[in-house]
Amino acid sequence: MSVSLSHTSDPDPSQILHEVFGYANFRGPQQAIVEHVVDGGDALVLMPTGGGKSLCYQVPAIARQRAGRGVTVVVSPLIALMHDQVGALHEAGVDAAFLNSTLDWEETQDVERRMLRGEITLLYAAPERVNTPRFLSQLDSLNERGKLALFAIDEAHCVSQWGHDFRPEYRSLTVLHERYAGVPRIALTATADALTRADIVERLQLDGARQFVSSFDRPNIRYTIVEKKDPTTQLLRFIEREHEGDAGVVYCQSRKRVEDTAQTLCEAGVDALPYHAGLDAAVRQKHQDRFLREDGIVMVATIAFGMGIDKPDVRFVAHLDMPKNIEGYYQETGRAGRDGGPADAWMAYGLQDVVNQRRMIDESPAGEEFKQVMRGKLDALLSLAEASDCRRVRLLHYFGEQSSPCGNCDNCLNPPQVWNGTDAARKLLSTVYRVQQQSGISFGAGHIMDILRGKSTEKVTQYDHAKLSTFGIGSEFSEVQLRGVLRQLIATGALSVDAQAFNTLQLTEGSRAVLKGDVSVMLRESVSSPSDRKKPRREKASGGAPSPAAATLDATGQARFAALKAWRGEVAREHNLPAYVIFHDATLAAIAERAPATLEDLQGLSGIGAKKLEAYGVDVLRVCAAF
Ligand code: ADP
Ligand code: ZN
Numbered sequence: 001m002s003v004s005l006s007h008t009s010d011p012d013p014s015q016i017l018h019e020v021f022g023y024a025n026f027r028g029p030q031q032a033i034v035e036h037v038v039d040g041g042d043a044l045v046l047m048p049t050g051g052g053k054s055l056c057y058q059v060p061a062i063a064r065q066r067a068g069r070g071v072t073v074v075v076s077p078l079i080a081l082m083h084d085q086v087g088a089l090h091e092a093g094v095d096a097a098f099l100n101s102t103l104d105w106e107e108t109q110d111v112e113r114r115m116l117r118g119e120i121t122l123l124y125a126a127p128e129r130v131n132t133p134r135f136l137s138q139l140d141s142l143n144e145r146g147k148l149a150l151f152a153i154d155e156a157h158c159v160s161q162w163g164h165d166f167r168p169e170y171r172s173l174t175v176l177h178e179r180y181a182g183v184p185r186i187a188l189t190a191t192a193d194a195l196t197r198a199d200i201v202e203r204l205q206l207d208g209a210r211q212f213v214s215s216f217d218r219p220n221i222r223y224t225i226v227e228k229k230d231p232t233t234q235l236l237r238f239i240e241r242e243h244e245g246d247a248g249v250v251y252c253q254s255r256k257r258v259e260d261t262a263q264t265l266c267e268a269g270v271d272a273l274p275y276h277a278g279l280d281a282a283v284r285q286k287h288q289d290r291f292l293r294e295d296g297i298v299m300v301a302t303i304a305f306g307m308g309i310d311k312p313d314v315r316f317v318a319h320l321d322m323p324k325n326i327e328g329y330y331q332e333t334g335r336a337g338r339d340g341g342p343a344d345a346w347m348a349y350g351l352q353d354v355v356n357q358r359r360m361i362d363e364s365p366a367g368e369e370f371k372q373v374m375r376g377k378l379d380a381l382l383s384l385a386e387a388s389d390c391r392r393v394r395l396l397h398y399f400g401e402q403s404s405p406c407g408n409c410d411n412c413l414n415p416p417q418v419w420n421g422t423d424a425a426r427k428l429l430s431t432v433y434r435v436q437q438q439s440g441i442s443f444g445a446g447h448i449m450d451i452l453r454g455k456s457t458e459k460v461t462q463y464d465h466a467k468l469s470t471f472g473i474g475s476e477f478s479e480v481q482l483r484g485v486l487r488q489l490i491a492t493g494a495l496s497v498d499a500q501a502f503n504t505l506q507l508t509e510g511s512r513a514v515l516k517g518d519v520s521v522m523l524r525e526s527v528s529s530p531s532d533r534k535k536p537r538r539e540k541a542s543g544g545a546p547s548p549a550a551a552t553l554d555a556t557g558q559a560r561f562a563a564l565k566a567w568r569g570e571v572a573r574e575h576n577l578p579a580y581v582i583f584h585d586a587t588l589a590a591i592a593e594r595a596p597a598t599l600e601d602l603q604g605l606s607g608i609g610a611k612k613l614e615a616y617g618v619d620v621l622r623v624c625a626a627f
Contacts, residue, residue, distance in 0.1 A: 011066040013038060013059050020062060020092050022587075022609035027052045029212050030059075033186075037150065038063045040184045042209035044156070044201065048216045049190040049334030054310075057152035057186050061122050062094060070118040070147030073139070075127050075176075076154040077167055078308035080285060082124045084292065085308075088581040089122060093611025098124035099135075112138060118147040127158075127169040130176070139180065148183050151176050153204065155307060156187035157327075160199035162373065165191075165307060170203070177205050185209070190334060191327045193399065195373070216330070216399040220337045221345050223391040224410040225384075227484075228350030231320045232264050238318065238346055239270060239298070246315035247291070250300045251332055253321035253356070261320060262300040275301035292578040306332060312339035312580050318346045322353035324360075325377035326384060326398050339586055341549060349385045351445070351487045355497045358490070382491035388416045388524045417525035421485045424477050425514050425521040427452060428485055429495065431470040432505050433515075439463055442504035445497075449482045484523050489514070549589035560627050561592035567623045571616070582616070583607055596624055 010016070013034045017023050026034065029045075030052055037043055037060040047053050061072035076082065082098035089096035097111045097120050114120050116138060129135050142148040159170035176185060187204055189196075201207060226234060235250065250265075252258045255276040265272035271294075273287040291297045292311055299305060303323070317336040323329045329347075337343025361374045384394050392406035405412050431452050436442050450457050451465050454472025465471060474482065486505075489495040494510040497503050513519045550561045565579075565588060572579040583591075587607035596602050599617045608617075 009066045011038075011063040013063055016059050016062050016066075017055070018609075020094060020609045020611070021055065021059075022605070022607045022612065023055075024604070024606060026055075028214050030055055033212050034059045034063075036210055036212075037184060037186050042184055042206060043186045044197075044206050044209045044211045045186060045188040046197065046211070046213045047188070047190060048214070048218055049331055050218065050338035051190070051214055053154075053188045053190070056188060057150065057154075058089070058094070058122065060186070061150055061152070064149035065095075065121040069149040070145075071115055071120050071142060072122050072150040072152060073130070073148070074122055074124045074152045074154060075130055075173060076124055076308070077126060077158055077165075077170075078155070079126055080288060081308045081310075084578060084581060085310075086122075086124060087575065087577045091575075091577070091581055091612065091615075092609055094122065095120050096122040096124070099129055100124075100126050116141060118142065118145070127167065127173060131169070131172050136175070136179070143180050143183065148180060151180070151183060151185040153185060153187040156189040156200050156204065157191040157196055159203040160196045161370075162193075162196045162199055174203070174205055191331050193327060193377075196327070215396075215401060217392070217396055217401070217403065218334060218337065219406070219408065220340055221333060221343050222408050222410075222413075223333070223345045223395070225347045225349050225391065226410075228348040228353070231348040231350075232261055234348055235261070235318055235320060235346075236265065236268050236270075238344075239265070239316075240268075242344060243316050245296045246298075247296055247311065247313055248298045248316040248318065249306060249314060249332070249335060250298060250318045250320060251323070252300065252302060255302060257320065258300050258302055265298060265300065270298050271296055272298040272300050275299055275305040277302065277304045293572065295579075303328065303332065306335055309335055310338065311335075311578065312584055313341070314338070314343065315341075316344040316346060318344075318348075320348055322347065322349050322357060322381065322385065324357060324374070324381075326381050326395065327377070329381060329384075330395060330399075339549065339584060347385070351483060351490070353385075354382060354487055354490045355503065358497065379491070379493065386488055386491055386524070387411065388418050388522070418522050419481075419525055421481070421488070421521040421523040422514075422517070422519075424474060424482060424485045425489055425494070426517065427470060427474045428482065428489065429507065429511050429515050431468070431474075432495065432507055432511075434468050434470050435463075435465065436507075438465070438468060442498065442501065442506055444503050445483075445486055445505060448505055449479060449486075452482065453477065453479070481523075485521065488521060488523055494519075549584075549586040550592065553589065553592055556627055557592045557595075560595065560624055561589055563623050563626065564588045564592060564620070567619065571619075583612070591620060591624065595627070596621060 017026060033043055033045055033056045045053060045056050079100045082100055086096045086098050099108060099111055115123055139148060153173060158165050158167040160166065187200060187206060250261060252261055255278045258274045258276045262272045262274040273290060275284055275287050291299045314336050317333045323332060333345035336345055357378050361371050380398055384391060387394055388411060390405040390412050391409040393403050396403045431448050447459050450460060451468060451471055452474035454475045456466060460466055490497060493508060494514045496506045496508050498506050514521065550558060553561055568579050568582050568588065571582050584607050587605060590605045594601055599613065602608055602613060602617055602620065
């Protein structure tokens with residue numbers, strides 16, 4: 001049987017996209033980026049996680065190799081993922097390799113030899129390696145022979161101290177530009193507010209580079225932020241209600257919280273694994289591999305986990321603790337739903353998060369200027385969490401995009417009741433003021449609320465606080481309401497918490513405007529249990545097939561899909577790669593739907609390039625023939 005698609009050496013980008021990756025069209029700005037880089041231009045690419053950054057340098061690398069220009073060097077901090085990334089390229093028939101500490105001496109030499117011959121199309125290396133004399137002299141040799149095609153700098157925000165993954169080794173990557181001025185560079189990141197972007201340009205000397213900024217919207221992700229009460233139980237209920245059997249990531253602030261949460265989830269029957277920097281490297285790698293290779297694992301992790309994880313079918317990302325800023329939140333939540341199917345970003349947020357994050361900034365040894373920037377970034381996230389309007393509009397606005405209400409976030413789906421908390425806020429601030437005046441010391445939130453609500457506690461008696469003019473003037477407010485007021489006052493800086501002095505409340509510059517009535521305080525109505533509220537439940541595929549890709553298949557199609565998945569699992573195990581590297585769920589679903597009888601029937605299905613057709617076409621037909 002002859003198949004018209006075959007390996008060519010055509011350097012045309014669209015042809016490469018089609019032939020190597022099996023995709024019909026470039027997405028968004030991919031084509032413009034690819035053409036610019038193929039022509040030798042420098043580029044800075046800002047695209048949300050899951051937007052399709054890899055192809056922006058992989059296609060040019062292949063095109064330039066086919067045009068006789070040699071090797072593309074990909075600088076990436078993700079040593080633990082290089083094996084899979086290179087494996088995915090091999091599956092597509094691309095000559096790729098990596099150089100890192102996991103290779104032994106012989107393997108290293110072998111890769112180096114092949115690189116020096118200009119045979120390798122994409123060479124992945126960690127930034128610390130790029131700066132070794134040995135590697136630089138190899139690059140020199142390639143460059144002298146015109147065999148250094150391109151530098152791709154992945155996760156470029158690592159160069160910026162404003163980004164949340166600062167890696168000092170990235171700073172020295174200017175050597176690439178200085179030493180190999182004629183070689184084009186493409187830097188890519190998913191993290192890029194204006195400040196970080198400017199820093200990347202400056203640090204990597206990309207002033208002359210064209211900037212490609214795509215929309216940061218991820219329409220398939222549903223954003224939900226709930227008030228934190230008993231976060232582990234809230235999380236469990238969320239998983240049980242919406243994501244049984246799904247792969248997900250749960251982010252926690254501390255290692256202990258990671259351990260405890262993973263255990264609780266396991267006890268409740270969820271397939272959860274812990275991941276944090278305190279675990280042995282081998283255990284971390286094992287858990288990461290299981291997450292990538294098996295279906296339906298929930299990874300409970302600190303932010304040490306996730307960069308570069310390109311698993312397409314992560315159905316939810318949950319935050320049990322609030323991250324530091326919107327960039328972190330957006331990058332972490334962006335790991336959900338890369339395949340374009342429905343996914344959730346869920347966060348539990350409470351007063352303690354505000355206090356903790358503020359304290360971490362205050363107590364950090366950084367300079368005042370740095371702290372100011374960090375506070376500004378935290379404030380932006382806090383106002384997102386407190387918002388009663390569309391979350392997505394706010395997120396996109398942060399990245400400089402205008403949009404209208406999305407219809408796919410908690411606030412759009414269930415517009416929260418808003419109440420005017422201005423009066424309560426003023427009473428609360430007055431109480432803080434009077435208590436301090438009367439007693440000469442400050443008190444914590446609990447005591448202040450007791451005074452306001454007129455409760456005769458032991459402490460009230462001890463300090464004679466029933467005599468205060470504000471005693472009992474807030475009796476009409478519930479404690480939940482006052483907590484909300486407190487949280488918002490702290491979130492907006494109208495009140496601060498002194499961590500050095502038993503978390504006591506202190507008035508700030510910002511208190512005055514609220515006290516004078518110049519600023520009104522609008523609050524979300526606290527609901528008893530946000531996760532219990534009515535929510536349009538998403539359709540789940542029946543018959544135990546959680547993949548949204550397969551949801552529309554008929555019964556035979558489902559059976560074919562299941563058989564294809566089983567076959568794919570075997571291949572993936574043999575090749576020691578994650579299953580989605582062989583074929584995405586969406587590709588298997590498309591095959592199951594088409595019910596192919598010949599190799600021609602497989603052609604043109606998204607995700608089946610020439611190499612995969614050649615390697616797996618016959619097997620796929622055999623699996624399908626059983627139905
Ligand atoms: P990023 O690195 O920006 O987070 P990836 O490069 O991992 O995103 O791409 C996300 C997913 O989208 C991958 O599964 C990839 O195969 C797929 N993808 C990228 N570009 C295209 C395209 N033009 N057509 C179809 N699928 C694409
Ligand atoms: Zn919305």
